Amino acid sequence: MLAGLQNVTFEFGARAIIEDTTWHIQPGERIGLIGYNGTGKSTLLKLLVGQYTPSSGTVERSRTTSIGYLHQDLLSFDTNDSIFEVALSAFERVIQLEKEIEEIGKELERTGDEKILIEYTDRLHELETLGGYNIHHKTEEILQGLGFSNADLQRPYKSFSGGWRMRVLLAKMILQQPDLLLLDEPTNHLDLPSIEWLEKYLLHYQGSVVIVSHDKYFLNRMVTKIVELYQQTLHIYNGNYEFYETEKAVRLDLQQKAYENQQDYIRQNERLVERFRAKASKAAMAQSIMKKLDKLERIEEASIERPNIRINFRVDKTPGKVIVELDKLHKQFGDNVILNEAKAEIERGDKIALIGANGKGKSTLLRIIADVESFEGERKWGHNVEESFYAQHQLEVLNVNNTILDEMKECGSQMTDVELRTLLGCFLFSGDDADKKIKVLSGGEKARVALAKTMVSKANFLMLDEPTNHLDMHSCDLLIDALKKYEGSLILVSHDRYFISKTANKIWEIVDNEIKEFKGPYDEWVAWKERMAKQQQAEQQAQKNKPAVTEAPAKKPAPQPAPVATPEPQANAGQPINKELKKELQKQQRIFKQLEEKIEQLQAEKNQLEKSMSDPETYADKSKFLQTETAYNNIAAQLQTLNKEYEQIFEKIVELEG
Template sequence: MLIALQDITFEFGSRVILENSSWHIEPGDRVGLIGLNGTGKSTLLRIINGEYSVSKGSVNKSKNLTIGFFNQDLLSFETDESILTVGMMAFGKALELEKEIDRLTKELEHDQTEELLHQFSDALHEFEALDGYNMKHKTAQVLEGLGFTTPDLDRPYSEFSGGWRMRVLLARLILQQPDVLMLDEPTNHLDLPSIEWLERYLVGYNGAVIIVSHDRYFLDRMVNCIVEVYQQQLHHYSGSYADYEVEKELRREMQQRAYENQQDYIRQQERFIERFKAKASKAAQAQSIAKRLDKLERVEQVDGGPSKIKINFSIDKTPGKILCTLNNISKAFGDNQILKNTSAEINRGDKIALIGANGKGKSTLLRIIFGMEPMEGERVPGHNVVTSFYAQHQLESLDLNSEILDELKNFGSGRTELELRQLLGCFLFTGDDVFKKIRILSGGEKARVSLAKTIISQANFLMLDEPTNHLDMNSVQMLIDALDKYEGSLVLVSHDRYFVSQTANKIWEIVDGEIKEFKGTYTEYEEWKKRMAAQQQAPAPAKAATENKKENKQAAPASNNNTAATKGAINKDVQRELQKQQKQFSQVEGQLASLKERKARLEASLGDPATYNDRTKFAQVESEYQEVQKFIDRANEQYEQLFEKIMQLEANLVTN
């Protein structure tokens, strides 16, 4: 056993964080430490690290145990040394020996005594045992795995931004090879390739690993058990995060049943006491039952669990079929060519995830699509497109003197205060938090306010740059549910693979300056990548066979005129059907626009106090409103069906 927390209690002032909780950490454990924001996850890591002392219980560690703790506080470290040098600080003992060997080498040039030769030999032996000759290579390997290029290794640490500095410090911590590695939100500072590299590295890590993360993909792939901080206790679950969700629900159901059974028992006993406490023959028995009830260990009622409030988007107008066209776009920053003569098109209904390593131009491409980034080439906006852009730079548009709730009210969405407060609750602003001034908020809190404003914007085209960075798992899931029902289109950048897998129906990746499109979900994209990698690694004969099949398939149409003629006839039929469906689609689109205008007029009438003064008029307006809503629902259903048909027919044309 590496660490044993035995019946610990920890308090902040009068607030109890943990009470009589235990946890044993064994070699090889891969633990996902989870819980709602503010329940004490980071506090627990600091208790294990020895920064906080418990008020009750004990924290026991094995002899000579080493602990590595990755967290935001590491950013206080400053130096002008190269990042390679910073990473190599992990090999403290080996670096000392290297200096000692240099000193002894110089002394031996003038004095070759037996004692000096023994010291030199011992130092060389220990340096080799510590793998000192490979420490530079190992450090470079880890830094490059986390996204740095070879030229970056000699650049000063002070030149890098906070996110890149965190990568250097994570590399240093990994290279130290502690017995227990504690990672507090490690994926926040990594792009997808770096997260995948970290996963591969941690799979073979010899020590125990404790991870706090809201990245469900990362937890599912990394952990073999879950520890949840819940109701001031530590609850243990074996398996991945997905296993935890199933087991948690079962435990909640069992606890609720136990609570209800106990409440029935208590009510029965209390009725007996009330009925017989004044009766001489039963008074002693009633008193005995009362004492037993006082000593009864009460089962806690299951709380409501995570918030079930739904985030709802509303769209003001329906756009045309094409939202944005990029023709022969090029963009460079000095010698760094981000995009080179590339083209792409965003259609209505597209939910596109821009993925890839940092520095490839994902955020730049978002700004080009939005129209705020100068470039070479042509950007053609679509008809009736209303865009809302969420990114870090949008924080500048917040009024620092406004309260959070007023910032949303003043945005003019038309939502009630209750609706706005519910929305802010989804983004972790509860109770009186909504009255905080924007100027006193942290960067993460400002980002959540800005995201809430994006949601109430009534845009039909969303652009989201890392929207999940400052959200907990529950808020991320609510955002996923909302985007799943969102009737508009979107382009997003995110390193949260679970979020991407649940929201995107197309994947864009910037490769060698070009936008490469994959039509499908992120899960399908990953499977396709694996197939391509397997083909690349296949033996030469297998590859040749694959190429021959491709050639045969390509050659067949040229040698078969009948097949070509048949396909031509099919294409004409498909085109005729496509034109027919497109015509119907346009008609339904016009009907929807007209119905929505009528609905807006009726809503304005229902909001007029004069309407309520006339009972007959109110009943008539309300009836018309309900009727219009039914028509809109039917038209929306027909709209979706026609849209799917058109997409299928277009796909058939491409296939044929």
């Protein structure tokens, strides 16, 4: 065991965070620590590293266990050193050795003493053992993986914003390679490429990792165990987030049934007490029953903590077919050109996710659409468009002297106080929180108020910049549900892939200073990108294997961001058509189309079975559950086989066309 809790209780004042909890972290584990906001996930990490002392029980740590802990408080660190030097400081002993070797080398040159020579070679050997000759390369590699360019590496740490500073500190922590890595919401500071890089890196990390995150995609791909903090207890699930969701539904169903059975038992016994209490001959029996009820360990109601509340939008006006038209957009900051001659159009019903790496201009484009950023070119609103823009820098528009409830009332939504309080519950303001003044709120709380205001604005076009940053998973799910039902149009910037996959029906990406549109949801866009990468790889390989010819090859059209359709036979102009080749190509295309149809059919069946498996009624009938589970596993296996065949046929078609 690396670290853990043994029968730990921890309290803030009268409020218990955990009660009599045991949790052991073993070597090589990748754990997702989850729970509603405010339940104490970050507190647990602080207990593990010794920043807090438990009220009772013990925090166990091996003497030899090294722990790395990434958290928001680290941002108080500041320095004039370059980010490369900050990250490189992870190799404290190696840097010390380099200085010692330099000093001993000078001494050796001066004296030629044999003892100093031995000392010099010993230091060189230790440097080699610690991998000291590779530290500069490793540091560059990690920083670049987290999104820094070569030009950034020598820039002062203090010149970067909070999010980028956190990346530098994450790089330093990864380079230290502690036995146990504790990461508190690391993906909040990363763009999509960096999140994907971190996923791949952590999958092969030699130590153990505990990560607090609300990114479901990240947890599904990275963790092998979920630990949920729920009702002052840790519930452990040996699987990824999808496994946890399925198993939790079963556990809550069983807990709810046990709770209802116990309530029936309590009511029956209380009725007996009432009947016997007045009779002297039965008073002792009544007393005995009451003592038994007092000693009874009460089962909590399963659905007690956070009920599912529906957020309903009210859209007053229906806009015209075109929401906004962008033409010949040009935007640059100094020498950095973001957009050049860019054009795009947002139509009624579009729900667009604007994605890509940080620094590509996503938020800039969103601000241009919202008309709060200067630019060259044209931006035209359509007919009857009522827009609402949410971004964290919009927080200054909040009236700091208002209570949260008063601020919500000023939106003109005509919702009652009860409706507004219910809505605020979705944004993590429960009970009396709604009566707090804006001026006493933290930055994250103000962001949630601004987002709630956007939601009740009656706008028919929403512009949302990182709306999930300060929400927990439950609130994200409520927001997803609301945006699915939203009758208006929207464009959003987010690094939360699960959120994007559930809300967007189109993807925008800024490529070569232009806006590229993909007409389809995120999962299809990812599949398309992978197919394009494979196609490009196959074409490059075919080009390498192709014998040299004297005439120049025909110019290929630039690939367009649209789903790959069944490839059509092509013939090079001026060359005779190989009939056998054409026949084989047509045969492969038929197989390709049949495979596509079969995959689509099986995917629909799989989705239906997933719904059945998430239905508590399925678990009530054991034979029905086993039957459903077997059918699901069979279809999943078939899909895996067909997808491999699909890729092979596609590559064959590309080869035949070449």
